[in-house]
Amino acid sequence: MAWIDQLIREGEKRVGEIEVVFAEGTSVSADLKRRNISIASRSDDCGLAIRVISKGKIGSSTTNDPRHWEQCLNAAVSSARLATAQPWDGLPKPSEGLAATDTSCNDPAISLEPDAARALLASLLDGSSEHPADVTSGSATLSMSTMTLANSQGLQAESRHTGVSVSLEAIAGQSTGSEFAQSCFMDIDPYAVGERAAFFAARSTGGKDIATGSYDVILSPIAYAELLGAAFVPALSGRNVHARRSRLADRLGEQVMDSRFSLYDDPHREKGLGSTLRDGEGVPARRIDFVENGILKSFAYDLRTAYRYGKTTTGSAVRGGASSGTAIGHHNLVLDGPRDDITQEPAIYVHSVIGAHTANPMNGDFSVEMANAFRMGGGTFSEPVRSAMLAANVFDMHTGIVGISQEVRQIGPLVLPSIRLCGLRVIGK
Amino acid sequence: MNLPSDVRYYDLRHVAGHATLIDIDNGVVESAGTSFFNKAVVRVLGPHGWGILEADKVDPEDQRQIRGLIASAARLAAITRQDVVLSDAPHEALPVPQMLERPGDISLEEKTGLLSRVEKAAALPGITNRRANYVEREERISFCDSSGTEMSYGMCWSGFNVLAVASRNGNVQMGYERQHTIRGMDLRHKEEFGKKAAEIAIKLLDAGHAKGGRMRAVLDPELAGVFAHEAVGHASEGDLIQEGNSVLSGKIGERIGDEQLTIVDDPSLPEFGFEPFDAEGVSVRRTEIVRNGVINAYLHNRETLAAIGHGLPGHARAMPGEVPLVRMSNTFIENGDATLDEIVEECGNGILLKGSRGGQVDPGRGVFQFNAEYGYLIEDGECTWMVRDVSLSGDILSTLHDIILCGNDRKMHPGYCGKGGQSVPVSDGAPHILLKNAVVGGSGVD
Numbered sequence: 001m002a003w004i005d006q007l008i009r010e011g012e013k014r015v016g017e018i019e020v021v022f023a024e025g026t027s028v029s030a031d032l033k034r035r036n037i038s039i040a041s042r043s044d045d046c047g048l049a050i051r052v053i054s055k056g057k058i059g060s061s062t063t064n065d066p067r068h069w070e071q072c073l074n075a076a077v078s079s080a081r082l083a084t085a086q087p088w089d090g091l092p093k094p095s096e097g098l099a100a101t102d103t104s105c106n107d108p109a110i111s112l113e114p115d116a117a118r119a120l121l122a123s124l125l126d127g128s129s130e131h132p133a134d135v136t137s138g139s140a141t142l143s144m145s146t147m148t149l150a151n152s153q154g155l156q157a158e159s160r161h162t163g164v165s166v167s168l169e170a171i172a173g174q175s176t177g178s179e180f181a182q183s184c185f186m187d188i189d190p191y192a193v194g195e196r197a198a199f200f201a202a203r204s205t206g207g208k209d210i211a212t213g214s215y216d217v218i219l220s221p222i223a224y225a226e227l228l229g230a231a232f233v234p235a236l237s238g239r240n241v242h243a244r245r246s247r248l249a250d251r252l253g254e255q256v257m258d259s260r261f262s263l264y265d266d267p268h269r270e271k272g273l274g275s276t277l278r279d280g281e282g283v284p285a286r287r288i289d290f291v292e293n294g295i296l297k298s299f300a301y302d303l304r305t306a307y308r309y310g311k312t313t314t315g316s317a318v319r320g321g322a323s324s325g326t327a328i329g330h331h332n333l334v335l336d337g338p339r340d341d342i343t344q345e346p347a348i349y350v351h352s353v354i355g356a357h358t359a360n361p362m363n364g365d366f367s368v369e370m371a372n373a374f375r376m377g378g379g380t381f382s383e384p385v386r387s388a389m390l391a392a393n394v395f396d397m398h399t400g401i402v403g404i405s406q407e408v409r410q411i412g413p414l415v416l417p418s419i420r421l422c423g424l425r426v427i428g429k
Numbered sequence: 430m431n432l433p434s435d436v437r438y439y440d441l442r443h444v445a446g447h448a449t450l451i452d453i454d455n456g457v458v459e460s461a462g463t464s465f466f467n468k469a470v471v472r473v474l475g476p477h478g479w480g481i482l483e484a485d486k487v488d489p490e491d492q493r494q495i496r497g498l499i500a501s502a503a504r505l506a507a508i509t510r511q512d513v514v515l516s517d518a519p520h521e522a523l524p525v526p527q528m529l530e531r532p533g534d535i536s537l538e539e540k541t542g543l544l545s546r547v548e549k550a551a552a553l554p555g556i557t558n559r560r561a562n563y564v565e566r567e568e569r570i571s572f573c574d575s576s577g578t579e580m581s582y583g584m585c586w587s588g589f590n591v592l593a594v595a596s597r598n599g600n601v602q603m604g605y606e607r608q609h610t611i612r613g614m615d616l617r618h619k620e621e622f623g624k625k626a627a628e629i630a631i632k633l634l635d636a637g638h639a640k641g642g643r644m645r646a647v648l649d650p651e652l653a654g655v656f657a658h659e660a661v662g663h664a665s666e667g668d669l670i671q672e673g674n675s676v677l678s679g680k681i682g683e684r685i686g687d688e689q690l691t692i693v694d695d696p697s698l699p700e701f702g703f704e705p706f707d708a709e710g711v712s713v714r715r716t717e718i719v720r721n722g723v724i725n726a727y728l729h730n731r732e733t734l735a736a737i738g739h740g741l742p743g744h745a746r747a748m749p750g751e752v753p754l755v756r757m758s759n760t761f762i763e764n765g766d767a768t769l770d771e772i773v774e775e776c777g778n779g780i781l782l783k784g785s786r787g788g789q790v791d792p793g794r795g796v797f798q799f800n801a802e803y804g805y806l807i808e809d810g811e812c813t814w815m816v817r818d819v820s821l822s823g824d825i826l827s828t829l830h831d832i833i834l835c836g837n838d839r840k841m842h843p844g845y846c847g848k849g850g851q852s853v854p855v856s857d858g859a860p861h862i863l864l865k866n867a868v869v870g871g872s873g874v875d
Contacts, residue, residue: 038511041481079462334450358800389870427641
């Protein structure tokens with residue numbers, strides 16, 4: 001795009017370095033109100049993010065109207081004047097051998113037709129009919145986007161993304177159930193999503209109270225993802241580590257999980273939702289072993305944090321969307337280790353939790369309400385638990401993982417099994 | 430404007446403006462800059478339901494562009510089958526509360542300097558990290574619809590947060606203070622917020638864990654406001670009622686709490702959730718969700734009011750360029766007549782909970798959870814040991830009966846509320862309240 005070249009040339013006249021990200025995308029959605037489609041919508045959006053670096057001072061601005069890129073460039077330059085200078089060793093140059101266009105998450109079979117969204121909803125509804133529950137709402141979305149990243153070091157790269165996602169909520173009496181699926185490829189099973197949502201609503205009726213005490217607990221990938229994301233993931237950010245906002249800050253080389261398990265970021269995972277050739281700053285993405293056989297090995301860095309603290313970027317810069325800057329994150333974070341059937345011995349199975357975001361992000365303490373919880377054993381659910389809270393610590397919980405399931409599930413940029421934990425505090429009502 | 434024959438109604442909501450963000454982390458100005466946005470949403474009612482287009486770069490004066498958007502939205506509406514009807518609604522705008530000092534008139538340099546003072550004030554001995562953020566969003570909002578309504582207003586939401594982290598021997602604690610307003614620049618002489626965040630973080634190093642279980646609990650006005658928001662506000666939203674996904678469905682006229690309990694949502698109140706008119710161009714008014722302990726009304730947009738009744742429209746809200754949803758605005762529990770001393774004494778043995786880290790509700794199941802920043806055990810009517818990381822959960826239909834005293838000291842607290850992927854400014858408030866049989870989640874044991 002000629003205007004991006006012009007923008008970079010203009011920027012170079014005023015600052016040492018400039019980075020430009022331009023994204024355009026379209027999505028089509030259809031929403032259910034009970035069993036009827038009530039809304040069909042399309043969203044066309046674009047975003048321009050400019051970052052400039054002048055003598056170690058970093059400035060940025062965004063706009064969703066690239067016709068006014070001069071205003072955005074002026075704002076980015078002004079922004080840099082106010083920033084505190086830091087060590088800076090340059091934006092990335094083009095990487096040899098890396099394709100200019102990234103299609104890791106692009107499926108040409110995805111079409112943005114409202115009828116395609118309608119067909120997904122029909123399949124969700126068919127699946128939900130397998131159990132005695134009423135659908136309250138549901139949604140299907142198809143999307144397509146292109147992101148161009150260019151900088152004054154000569155890097156120009158493009159990535160194309162497609163996406164499909166469905167969700168359904170159901171109720172049976174006063175029991176609710178919900179399920180979702182998302183993928184970059186047209187490979188989701190909406191029928192199964194509808195079936196599971198209705199299953200959890202119907203199967204959770206007639207729940208029994210549970211006495212307060214210590215229990216073995218199985219967290220589903222959804223429940224685990226909510227708690228992992230609330231406290232453990234932020235603690236892996238190099239920025240939080242050096243700012244003393246991470247409980248893991250002083251624990252490199254120490255055991256933070258049972259020695260059978262590892263936690264790593266795999267940006268090249270086939271069909272991963274976060275799979276990518278480059279990170280949000282254009283740095284080649286690579287595998288990062290955060291926890292290897294239970295030992296904490298690494299933290300995540302972007303360019304800014306790496307230069308400031310004398311580290312090397314781990315290619316961990318991620319972008320939240322077209323109009324946002326970068327943050328330290330991960331691409332496909334995987335919990336791995338020897339897998340087993342963890343459902344044979346008695347335990348409380350927790351499908352999801354309410355209030356994970358209220359966990360203390362510094363020390364990892366949480367007390368949350370369990371949702372769709374069941375007593376289970378011998379591989380099957382027995383009676384549903386009516387209502388109870390689960391109180392523990394996200395960091396301590398990881399040293400006490402006793403087993404992980406054979407099945408894994410991709411939930412956004414997380415690839416997780418169910419995990420089995422010993423002796424967690426459950427507060428009954 | 431000539432409409433396609435199958436269009437029963439359309440509206441256009443256009444929002445343009447800027448957002449200024451400043452981030453200071455341990456004395457380092459990480460970022461201080463301004464970004465720009467220009468977004469619109471066009472809604473069209475076809476023969477059955479809605480066709481909606483969310484678009485960038487829309488010029489509300491460009492009739493040809495608008496006609497094209499309406500025609501595209503009408504084509505989308507063709508796949509809908511839900512029969513949507515809109516209630517009649519008044520379209521009057523309230524005046525926007527005046528700002529004493531317009532944030533846009535103050536330079537970014539000066540704002541950065543003022544925020545830096547707040548951040549530095551958190552640098553007490555024992556504090557290992559401090560971070561302060563300033564956020565300012567100025568918007569020009571215009572609305573028009575096919576019935577000839579045309580309205581517009583400008584508003585600015587601004588505020589700051591300050592975080593202080595204390596750590597000792599692997600024990601990491603935080604204090605967090607925030608202040609947000611629609612009344613203009615409010616960043617001068619705010620050092621006490623930084624200091625308070627630091628003092629709380631340091632005190633929490635020596636706080637214990639609460640022992641989970643049922644007990645009496647006193648909630649401070651901030652936490653009791655979040656309780657009203659989570660336990661009652663969301664479940665009274667008309668879209669959830671219409672979907673059959675709320676335990677308050679079909680409960681109009683039923684007693685849910687004591688005679689003294691009144692819970693209100695009022696977007697006309699000049700607090701952080703204020704709007705001069707809603708996202709459908711509808712006049713905003715006070716809705717008493719619970720009046721004297723009885724469920725009185727739901728929160729509505731035009732569609733949900735026509736579908737299920739009981740209440741007023743004017744509760745539709747949206748982020749720029751997003752679909753309006755039924756939302757809360759300024760939600761609060763009305764004052765009772767007890768003093769705080771009387772409430773603590775009546776509590777006897779229990780827990781006093783302060784501050785909020787947010788909450789969440791499953792309105793269909795009628796179960797909610799919310800989290801206090803810290804608290805104190807109450808023993809024989811006196812506050813004693815400090816405790817940390819305390820959550821409460823409860824059942825909507827039974828918990829309101831457990832409010833046995835309401836104080837006379839209501840305060841509103843600004844914040845943001847998430848629903849359907851959209852975050853909008855709200856305020857929550859209440860006096861101190863006393864709950865019997867509160868379910869407190871904590872990992873402490875005897």
